Amino acid sequence: MARLGYVPNHAAKSLRSGFTRTIGLVIPDIANPYFAELAKGVEDAAAEHGYSVVFSSTNFDPVREDRYLDVMRAGAIDGLVYAAGAPPSSRRLGDLAKSFPMAVADEELAGVSATTITSDNVQGGRLVGLHLAGLGHQRVLYLGGPIDLRTTHQRLEGLRAGLGSNGQIETAYGDYREQSGYDLVRARLAVDRSFTAVFAGNDMMALGAMRALTEDGLSLPGDVSVVGYDDIPLAAFVNPSLTTIRQPVYEIGHTAAEQLVTALLQHRPLAQGRVILDVRLVERLSTGIARRRVSM
Amino acid sequence: MARLGYVPNHAAKSLRSGFTRTIGLVIPDIANPYFAELAKGVEDAAAEHGYSVVFSSTNFDPVREDRYLDVMRAGAIDGLVYAAGAPPSSRRLGDLAKSFPMAVADEELAGVSATTITSDNVQGGRLVGLHLAGLGHQRVLYLGGPIDLRTTHQRLEGLRAGLGSNGQIETAYGDYREQSGYDLVRARLAVDRSFTAVFAGNDMMALGAMRALTEDGLSLPGDVSVVGYDDIPLAAFVNPSLTTIRQPVYEIGHTAAEQLVTALLQHRPLAQGRVILDVRLVERLSTGIARRRVSM
DNA sequence: TTGTAAGCGTTATCAG
DNA sequence: CTGATAACGCTTACAA
Numbered sequence: 001m002a003r004l005g006y007v008p009n010h011a012a013k014s015l016r017s018g019f020t021r022t023i024g025l026v027i028p029d030i031a032n033p034y035f036a037e038l039a040k041g042v043e044d045a046a047a048e049h050g051y052s053v054v055f056s057s058t059n060f061d062p063v064r065e066d067r068y069l070d071v072m073r074a075g076a077i078d079g080l081v082y083a084a085g086a087p088p089s090s091r092r093l094g095d096l097a098k099s100f101p102m103a104v105a106d107e108e109l110a111g112v113s114a115t116t117i118t119s120d121n122v123q124g125g126r127l128v129g130l131h132l133a134g135l136g137h138q139r140v141l142y143l144g145g146p147i148d149l150r151t152t153h154q155r156l157e158g159l160r161a162g163l164g165s166n167g168q169i170e171t172a173y174g175d176y177r178e179q180s181g182y183d184l185v186r187a188r189l190a191v192d193r194s195f196t197a198v199f200a201g202n203d204m205m206a207l208g209a210m211r212a213l214t215e216d217g218l219s220l221p222g223d224v225s226v227v228g229y230d231d232i233p234l235a236a237f238v239n240p241s242l243t244t245i246r247q248p249v250y251e252i253g254h255t256a257a258e259q260l261v262t263a264l265l266q267h268r269p270l271a272q273g274r275v276i277l278d279v280r281l282v283e284r285l286s287t288g289i290a291r292r293r294v295s296m
Numbered sequence: 297m298a299r300l301g302y303v304p305n306h307a308a309k310s311l312r313s314g315f316t317r318t319i320g321l322v323i324p325d326i327a328n329p330y331f332a333e334l335a336k337g338v339e340d341a342a343a344e345h346g347y348s349v350v351f352s353s354t355n356f357d358p359v360r361e362d363r364y365l366d367v368m369r370a371g372a373i374d375g376l377v378y379a380a381g382a383p384p385s386s387r388r389l390g391d392l393a394k395s396f397p398m399a400v401a402d403e404e405l406a407g408v409s410a411t412t413i414t415s416d417n418v419q420g421g422r423l424v425g426l427h428l429a430g431l432g433h434q435r436v437l438y439l440g441g442p443i444d445l446r447t448t449h450q451r452l453e454g455l456r457a458g459l460g461s462n463g464q465i466e467t468a469y470g471d472y473r474e475q476s477g478y479d480l481v482r483a484r485l486a487v488d489r490s491f492t493a494v495f496a497g498n499d500m501m502a503l504g505a506m507r508a509l510t511e512d513g514l515s516l517p518g519d520v521s522v523v524g525y526d527d528i529p530l531a532a533f534v535n536p537s538l539t540t541i542r543q544p545v546y547e548i549g550h551t552a553a554e555q556l557v558t559a560l561l562q563h564r565p566l567a568q569g570r571v572i573l574d575v576r577l578v579e580r581l582s583t584g585i586a587r588r589r590v591s592m
Numbered sequence: 593t594t595g596t597a598a599g600c601g602t603t604a605t606c607a608g
Numbered sequence: 609c610t611g612a613t614a615a616c617g618c619t620t621a622c623a624a
Contacts, residue, residue: 005369007366007369007370008370008601008602009311009370009371009600009601009602010310010316010367010370010371010372011307011308011310011311011316011371011372011600011601011602012307012311012600012601012602012603012616013370013601013602013603014306014307014310014311014602014616015305015307015308015311015600015601015602015615015616015617015618016601016602016603016604016615016616017602017603017616018616020306020307022350022372029336030326030332030335030336030339031329031332031333031335031336031546032332033327033329033332036326036327036328036329036332037327039326039327039351040325040326040327040353043326043351043352043353044353047352047360047363052350052352052367052372053350053351053352054318054348054349054350054351055335055339055349055350055351056339056343056348056349057336057339057340064343067343067346070303071306071348073301073303074303074304074305074306074309075305075306075307076306076307076318076348207533233530234529234530234533237503237530237533237534238533239535250327304617304618305616305617305618307616307617307618308600308616308617308618308619309617309618309619310600310618311599311600311601311602311616311617311618312599312600312617312618312619312620313600313618313619314600
């Protein structure tokens with residue numbers, strides 16, 4: 001009978017069943033290609049199971065985050081993929097995770113014990129360390145991301161391990177934007193020119209670092225090698241092309257949503273596990289043999 | 297009082313009121329930076345009015361588009377921002393637009409009389425034509441996007457007008473991907489080397505064109521000038537940096553959602569208007585004075 | 593002013 | 609096994 005185009009009303013169905021077949025996705029910024037790719041993974045996984053995705057770019061705006069908590073409490077979504085980092089403000093989210101199905105992607109939220117899907121940040125750092133050590137680098141400038149993110153420390157930890165006991169690491173922390181990579185390198189060059197390699201917390205900061213180094217008259221990778229993180233599309237196009245760590249960001253999003261949705265469909269609580277996906281080094285032209293160290 | 301954290305149930309509210317305070321967004325691919333920026337505009341405008349956004353990347357997949365029609369008919373969303381171009385398959389969408397609040401962004405859907413928000417594609421083409429004519433170019437290779445999109449023809453029309461009566465235009469049509477720009481230029485070079493400039497339908501095709509030209513031993517912009525369209529972030533970073541038309545894509549998304557949501561809030565049908573936003577030429581290093589024409 | 597009842601469209605349950 | 613009924617949580621209208 002109902003093949004004259006009958007479609008059950010969504011609101012009534014939700015009211016009756018308690019489920020909306022919709023999940024939320026919270027990210028810092030959809031226009032950031034890294035998170036756009038993650039969103040794509042989330043949406044694909046959701047669609048495979050008949051779920052829709054409502055997304056929210058928070059920009060770390062507490063107002064916008066709060067609005068989302070209301071959406072959750074109103075039962076407008078059945079679960080949440082949270083990939084917006086860990087602003088100290090949203091500690092409230094931690095409590096909520098206990099009672100609301102939630103998968104955390106891309107970052108480990110301090111104090112939140114939900115299923116977490118990340119890539120192997122320690123391994124990423126280690127691959128960079130091994131690569132640089134293999135090229136003879138011993139003095140490395142590490143341009144970390146936000147200092148309150150765990151990934152920032154994990155990548156440093158890996159770098160230390162990969163570089164070995166002869167390595168000497170200077171650290172500085174930025175905010176993942178191109179300008180901050182530029183600023184940090186300029187500031188560093190003013191006091192210390194002994195490093196032969198820069199490892200940046202993401203590709204945008206690496207680009208900023210390259211800009212600062214080039215402006216200073218240094219050649220890449222002749223004088224200084226640069227390594228990024230993420231492998232955004234830009235990385236292959238800049239000059240010199242950027243050696244970087246490729247994160248399986250689509251997979252991160254896909255896995256997070258997959259875990260969430262299958263748990264939802266089975267009326268089963270989310271396992272409080274950790275999924276750690278592999279990363280790999282993409283070797284391009286921004287890294288090369290270390291120059292002999294010049295005396296300061 | 298209800299200030300111990302009471303939040304009205306969303307499904308019940310929707311069932312009763314008939315409105316969900318949610319709009320849909322249909323785009324071809326969220327991982328495409330152009331559409332990600334558009335999505336950001338949509339979400340910002342929606343959030344300003346308390347609306348949520350569920351998005352769907354269709355990839356022009358008819359199955360996924362059909363699923364969306366059901367979501368609409370189920371009343372899960374109050375309206376739709378459609379920015380997924382005009383695949384011939386979805387003519388059905390045209391009928392639906394008559395009965396469902398829908399704003400069309402970025403493209404004019406043939407036969408769909410909804411509010412349409414685009415940038416001024418004729419003007420974009422004209423700016424390119426004037427720019428190239430001013431540099432002495434007369435023979436231009438136009439690498440259009442999909443031939444069934446109106447924008448493809450509008451930009452050509454503008455180019456013709458801007459170039460003036462001395463201009464000679466060869467045309468070829470691709471699919472907006474880097475590879476198609478590459479392929480079209482290679483094919484063209486095999487039969488005709490008289491053009492001194494290439495105008496590509498988007499930046500990705502322009503990059504492909506640059507690759508093909510460079511591989512052929514031509515210098516940019518010494519031998520051939522290249523102009524793109526969109527001004528994606530990559531455009532500023534490639535070598536030589538790409539002269540291109542900047543579309544206000546965030547504005548397109550924002551305006552589309554704004555129109556949709558305000559109409560919804562006022563229980564008023566969407567005006568069947570056209571909003572055409574201005575574009576501008578971003579002059580970079582991929583265009584220069586036309587070389588003296590070499591004989592074939 | 594405050595309170596009660598009906599109905600939105602489903603689905604699950606229970607009686608026939 | 610088929611068919612009527614109640615309940616999901618809210619809002620609006622009407623009665624007290």
